[in-house]
């Protein structure tokens with residue numbers, strides 16, 4: 213990251229004691245950090261400490277004439293490349309969700325066009341309260357990124373989700389939107405992204421089929437995030453019960469072979485192909501035209517392998533940048549790396565699946581691998597996670613384009 217301007221808003225939670233460390237780490241990465249303290253944050257951390265580590269006077273009052281004379285709050289809002297609130301209390305989340313602006317920090321959040329990231333920290337019962345969850349959902353739907361919270365021992369002596377992420381985890385998340393300087397708002401403008409999502413349904417007879425537990429939530433969240441990143445999005449989607457995202461072209465299919473055909477019918481203009489669908493690996497050899505009768509105690513159904521859509525796209529000459537998913541029940545890293553290599557993908561996103569994880573859950577945790585690199589994303593709402601994944605995919609894809617342009621080769625994707 214080259215010099216970047218970050219407003220760090222600190223609100224009144226015990227995790228505020230970690231913020232001097234957070235400021236130091238952000239500055240180590242080249243950021244200028246302007247600290248804004250709320251009234252209750254001053255109970256947990258001092259202005260003197262924060263001023264010493266940030267090298268800038270701490271701001272806290274909307275009505276401070278001296279500070280306003282140096283840089284007014286609108287000017288400060290414009291100065292920021294990013295606003296980070298850590299720790300974020302339930303109170304600040306409620307204020308941001310309602311759009312009220314009674315103090316300097318909330319006013320800056322309303323007055324800025326920069327991305328806003330918040331790292332919640334509160335008691336786990338408070339975090340799970342429907343009012344807080346509703347505010348979280350509202351903020352996510354408006355593009356605010358929620359970092360964490362992590363699960364574990366809490367200052368109140370209880371255990372559960374509500375701990376603020378560690379400063380190094382927050383810094384890693386903050387770096388992503390600042391990493392591609394001039395194209396932060398729409399890194400994928402002008403690009404076409406195709407995403408497969410949901411399960412496929414393989415008929416056995418006119419009334420029965422083989423399928424799996426995929427809900428389509430992960431793929432749909434990626435479609436929304438890719439759209440928000442400026443891409444034209446084509447979503448090829450198996451049978452799901454969630455509504456099509458706005459602004460996304462949705463092609464509904466049923467079987468793996470339908471999905472294969474729909475994908476290849478539109479793949480030629482696609483820049484990035486993301487295979488998030490849980491495609492049935494097998495189908496019945498012989499789909500019966502009439503309903504199978506229960507005349508025997510045992511019944512065997514012969515299965516045959518379905519075409520591998522992702523592998524077929526990957527084999528295309530001058531094909532798109534390919535991102536696969538790996539759904540595993542164990543040995544996540546090993547299986548994912550071997551799929552990355554055997555399918556020769558640009559990237560693979562690995563997630564554990566099982567009862568209540570991966571499939572049909574609202575949250576997911578993933579490890580992403582590419583040749584020469586990897587990144588972990590802790591458990592987060594799939595909509596939030598999708599934004600982080602699209603930011604990473606865009607970064608790697610654009611690096612490939614830039615590398616090609618610099619060597620004056622015709623534009624094609626590199627497999628780094």
Ligand code: PMT
Nearest residue numbers: 426427428429430487490491520521522537538539571572
């Ligand atoms: O839909 P949700 O409920 O939100 O759940 C999300 C998810 C768990 C389904 C998603 O995150 C996920 O992991 N999707 C991939 C599931 C899967 O089929 O993984 P796999 O390891 O079997 O397949 C590897 C890759 O090949 C995947 O990108 C898959 O889309 C692709 N594939 C597999 C078989 C096939 N015939 N064609 C393919 O394109």
